[in-house]
Amino acid sequence: MRRLQQWGVGLCLAFAVTWPAQAQEFFDETFGDLQEELSVAKEADKKGIFLFFQMEECPFCDRMKKTILNQPDVIDYFREHFLTYQIDIEGSNYMVNFDGQEGTSQDLSEKIYRVRATPVMIIFDLEGQPLVRYTGPTRSKKEFKLLGQYVVDGVYKDMSFTRYKRSQK
Template sequence: MRYLLSLLSCLLFWTSLSAMPNADSSFLHHPPYTLADSISSVKTDHSPVILLFFTHTECALCAYMERVLFQDKKLANFYQTHFTAFRVPLDSEIELVDFNKENISTTKLAQRFEISTNQLPVSIFLNAQGEVLYRFQGHTQRPEEYQWLGEWILNQGDKSEEAFAAYRQQRYRESSAENLLPAAEASHAFFDSTFGDLQEELSHVKEEQKAGILLFFEMENCPFCQRMRETALIDPKAQTFYRQHFKSFAVDILSDVELTDFDGTTMTQKAFAQQHRVRVTPVVIFYDAQGQTLYRHSGIITDSQEFIWLGEYVVMGGYKKENFATFKQAKRHTLSTQ
């Protein structure tokens, strides 16, 4: 998350951003193009999947994807090898030829896939018949994640959001074990992708019937936050438990990156942390489906089992009748007698 936030902070300065020349993502074909031709070439070529990347010049996350992530040579080579990829800009009406060899504008193509500008960026993956394999809405935090998305599209049968989340967790663990990424980077798999709109995330919590939202408050150069990311947050069992019961997001208490509060108010992450009285880190706060605070835990937890117990303490309503120390002591006693 911190890797992404430092980059997004720069992207939010729109005066300087708009002055930047458009970076040419080597694996994305720019309009005008004929999608019908891509279907015939996909059937005979080595690129079995079509990617439509919907973007807009005023979308900060789109700019981050195109001007930072997509410039990664390994990622670009992977998509150039395995996909036929098209850039679909929605900031202007550009005429294209669709899969049925009919003229269509970029905005009409977006409407066909039920994409609006406030959902961007959106990646649509299609097979050789032009059928949607998977819709990925949002950004990835690192170029590796977007490559893993492509690997998963090519190799996995189950195309559910939960299946990709599990695959992403697996790849982070493998990369960390092989020392391809620092241990703390594997903790990215613990957190859900988000546009930073907590009010919208509450609706997802209700739809998915989860217990609520977990916010992990941290800050740059916090050794206790770093240690927690390298221990409890990378444990597969902890990641699976929290993904089942909560939507989990990281908040940098010193960041000027904006988010939308539970009540729809836009503010910086720094102001949000101050509003919730977070001044030292790490702090974990659990919120219910209405955005009301359920429980607040201050301080580091490095033991993954204890971290799971913290989640159980909230899910089971233990916080209503006893403190966490008592709950944890009972859990340890039960574990020792088994």
């Protein structure tokens, strides 16, 4: 009996060591109603909503997800200040944008947000107005966090993101 208990404890420890920890997700879950998400963001006292426009076969999107958007400090910072959602620009998911317009994620990406290449990151204020738009992958985790700080600190009102990045070196 004792041997069986030891074996059971050993097996549990082996699973605990080898079972991958559940990574905290960067993106929040959404049903695609961005008007509703604005209400949620206001109630949660967020600074805005971060949208990551991507597509399945985008190597730059994939690289950002694997090297930047999975970092705990990045996740913590963006979750503290924003609701974060990914939008598939080739998708057929039904959505409602901030102005109440309805369509697929592909329709809204192309016609409303004019996204042609990915990734595109847009941060919106709590009224659904775009504050900053960044096209292409960020070069580093530091640059990505600066993009968030640029909005959180309100610097977007006074200077371009390029100037802000230079001032932070």
